[in-house]
Amino acid sequence: MSSNESIVQSNFIRHIIAEDLAANKNQGKVATRFPPEPNGYLHIGHAKSICQNFTLAAENSGTCNLRFDDTNPEKESVEYMESIERDVAWLGFSWAGKYHASDYFEQLYQYAVQLIRQGDAYVDSSTAEQMRSDRGTLTEPGKASADRSRSIEDNLDLFQRMRAGEFADGQYVLRAKIDMASPNINLRDPTIYRIRRVHHHRTGDAWCIYPMYDYTHCISDALEGITHSICTLEFEDHRPLYDWVLDKLQTPCHPQQIEFARLQLEYTIVSKRKLLQLVTEKHVNGWDDPRMPTISGLRRAGVPPEAIRDFCERIGVTKKNSWIEMTVLENCIREDLNESASRAMAVLRPLRVVIENWEDGKTETYQIANHPQKPEMGSRSVPFSKVILIEQDDFMENPPKDFKRLVPGGEVRLRGSYVIKCEQVVKDAAGQVIELRCSYDPATLGKNPEGRKVKGVIHWVSEQHALPAELRLYDRLFSHPNPDTLDNFLDAINPHSLEILQNCRVEASLAETTADIRYQFERTGYFCLDAVDSQAGKLVFNRTVTLRDSWGK
Template structure:
């Protein structure tokens, strides 16, 4: 297994390209960029790109820009800009330059004018549907627009008037003039500008025409001097247009685009559109709901940047499509927390136990290790008195064979405390078990040197007189099947058990826990104190991951 802070991924063909380019003198300094569109929050798939771009440049002493591709004001918002900046910084990276596509709108306009003057762009009056229908198919060529042969002067005039706001949305577009018979549909006169009367988060109302992403993106890379423009495989067919834009717009720098396979996780929604739908339809509690695979959701759930970075390095960078088991991500958070998280006790489904032979009114404070795997974390004191809580499923009135927990007449060890024996079962009016009456053996206290008889069962517990009431949120995947199946409506496939809330108790020391503190609760898993909903008097714990998995790296 790769160490959590080892910066060498399992495979990275792009790194090999960088090495070759440097050795051949093709580039002098590596410049990469992470270019999100500010139309939603980042998810775990973006983390893979962040780690790749920042660590690749860092390894070769280059630079990485954070650039917002904000060319569609209808879907963009300052909220998304700020969340992206926060996520990148939380993952542990600092950008060398912070830019916006909108910083270059004037330069992009000038390059579009250059294309018109070269006879390589024209204004089209067709509707979006007409343009779509005339582009042809993978097996048949497209049909030329009736406006394709407008004169340069006419196109310049119309494009100027588009900028001046003389036309309604969708009334006219500017298209690149390339080849309507090209086998690559992306070269069949793609739209490069559209009329859009919308307020922009960065430029206000200065513009009413906006460049298309596929036109703006290569220009941004060239303006910033990006050497290796790294994107996912769905942009591979766009690379010829990317190169065409750089060449025909006569950009002084010549970046190159390289594609890698995007991250796909089992049982995980990886579509930003679908994630936004979950938020808009209030299926989840916002973008940072711990069930969301967003970076902010993973952070609120309790994932650490170290675990996410290690996961991204381990999956590597390849060109072949594949699906990663979600248990692999869970493996890395376990590996990160096993030496960091304080071991503590909590009861999620409490059943009261009265120890009848323990002195009334007495409380003793028992010494217990904070983390048996990390002695440096020391010890703590926990209270023990006549009344405690155990998990209700740690008791059975009529147990099956080889049941080693508590049942009438059986003896178990309380973790860090004493042996207790069940003597009596108290039931409520409905016949349900309401309370257990037990006795304890005062000679069997943990750590006292007791070497007598053995018991097979050890139970966790919480002292009833000092316990702090708490809520525990337990999670399952939002989609309980691979998200590639679109045979049903997306919202119809939401897992109704994706969130389950249980109310129980934690040790009194947990009252001091702050939002973001992480603990291993015995038998239940790793938990994070919810940074939004938790208070000292009413702590809320999000389960990050269960304790064990069969997955191995």
């Protein structure tokens, strides 16, 4: 099944939204949002959340906002924000509005003042270590801070002075006053504001106090009129805090938080901290290295956005964490590319073949279909001349019984051209084969004459016309299915995750190719041009995926 034929699967979130619409909840509106923190590049796990939020809104004639959770300027940057916008757009989605948590800093501050006035928040001078110690455990209640009984007037004064910059970082925090004995640790007076003297990329130095995510997120949802706040399962225990804040503030809109299981994909990691470590320690060549599970890495590898959307739909949405096999993603990519990728010929490890009975200086040009099953994709011109290049692996002097390619005295068909016969093997002083001398049969252009059977078909390029290219054979970055379970995930890095072939040759039709065109290099794999490193006179192609699953063997 191609990605274009992917079946939309019912799931519990679709059921919830359908029931809400049937009951005319939220006046029949559906509004979602994708709220990334701009502290790294998006990865395949984010793709699932992106597809969920934007697709559910589109299916119900609703809206989906892009909102940056930029409340921690120590780790955030404009570079990350710009990359997120590129990734969401590349996946095929358009946001109804683009917002930032920093848009709401003044409103968030005033809401915090409201909580203090209601007796629902207080300024605490406990150190971070004291707060951790007083928080309690899953079986023991927490211990109230001595500052919990501070008067409303004193809390208001201290909070205003926190904003004014009178105190050092960490000297005070603002905490919600909920229940230090709650079985849900998230409700044991969580911090909702802290002092951080950090320059913010949007607000500059206007603020030295910043709100915490759990406090910011629910209010941002309410201010934007979000109806369904969809997030991953680790926020399930945070939902009571989400509801508590909105109930206490009596916001006019109270979104419904719904959690689903995050994507856990074998042979990869989706921890931003660990992905950053891979980049900073140069285990990979940047966030967009084609081995990385980042969306920019997948894009540079040549993965079509349709394949990622198809993958996210196929794996479904559940409330139970589970691992997805890497082959599921790879097969979605193969199925899409099998339908959409143009065919071309590339020789990775060239072996020179001289057609001895071909006229010197003569060139023929053949039209070869870009896709064998899709005439609408057209054809390209492929030149043929006296000297061609074939794969070294397509010739064997002492072949096994089932070898169907070129052997001494044997025949093979050249894709879209003639049948040739190996007449002579030329070797160097060390006994290595360096050239084949062959003959061609003029009666076999594009056909087998009656009574003539040639089983093998190999690809080739004309030496005179072929373009030099570097081919990068990317494979899975990790050799362990669950690298996150190891004491050191770096121990699982696959030493064979990248093989670079420098002396490849590709057919001349690829001279004007661009990075958004994908190819099936016949009998080799799926590739795309590397837009970053390709130069005039030296093309660089990245392997997106092999033709077949080699890891399953």
